[in-house]
Amino acid sequence: MNYRVLHLADLERFLELRMEFLLSYQDVPKDFQNITENYLRKHMETEDLLLLAAEEEGSLVAACMVCFYETCPMVDNPSGKYGELRNVYTKPAYRRKGISEKLVGMALEKAKERGVTKMRLHYTDDGLPLYQKIGFVPEERYMEKDL
Numbered sequence: 001m002n003y004r005v006l007h008l009a010d011l012e013r014f015l016e017l018r019m020e021f022l023l024s025y026q027d028v029p030k031d032f033q034n035i036t037e038n039y040l041r042k043h044m045e046t047e048d049l050l051l052l053a054a055e056e057e058g059s060l061v062a063a064c065m066v067c068f069y070e071t072c073p074m075v076d077n078p079s080g081k082y083g084e085l086r087n088v089y090t091k092p093a094y095r096r097k098g099i100s101e102k103l104v105g106m107a108l109e110k111a112k113e114r115g116v117t118k119m120r121l122h123y124t125d126d127g128l129p130l131y132q133k134i135g136f137v138p139e140e141r142y143m144e145k146d147l
Contacts, residue, residue, distance in 0.1 A: 003102060005110075006051035006063070008044050013060045014051055015040065021089035025124060047114070052106050054090075054099045062090035062099045066107050068114060077118040083111040085121040088130075100127075104134055 006014055015037055022028050043049040053063040066083045073080045085107055090100050111119055120139075123131055 001061075001099065002055045003106060004053060004055065006044070006053050008041070010051070010053070010060075011037070011040055011044065014053065014063055017053075017060050017063050017089060017091075018087055020091075021087055024089075050107065050110055052103050052110070054094075054103060056094075061094045062088075062103055064088040064100070064103045064107055066111055066119075068111070068116065079115060079117045081114070081116045081118070083107070083114075083116040083119045085119055088121075088127060100130055101134065104130070108134075 015033065018036065019028065019033055022032075040049075040051075044051065048068055050066040050068070051063065052065070053060045055061065065086045067086060068081070068083050071080045071082065085104065088100050088104060108119060119136075121131065121136065123136075
């Protein structure tokens, strides 16, 4: 198994895996793949986004991404630097082999190298045990509003 950072040349394969993940638990609008592709083309080679994957025999079998942003310093995060872990997904045939744990570990290390001091994520029920094992804790005082 080869673990690595993805680049623009990997866009189509990553996009395919991301869509597989999203469709595994929700309906996705028809134009969402194009919207995602445009976002990835804009951000993949910047400091805003990091894509990581596990690859076997030239095929992506697992991947995740981290979106980076900075806010005003907070008491619990004086640097104001955040990473948001997104779309941790492993193809069903490769699950329960520690692949996602390794990818998340890589993501955390790469985020630290960029000065990130707090990582966030939204989780599925399937992913909760992994994230708790790694040390993530639920944040109960979080709200959002569509604009």
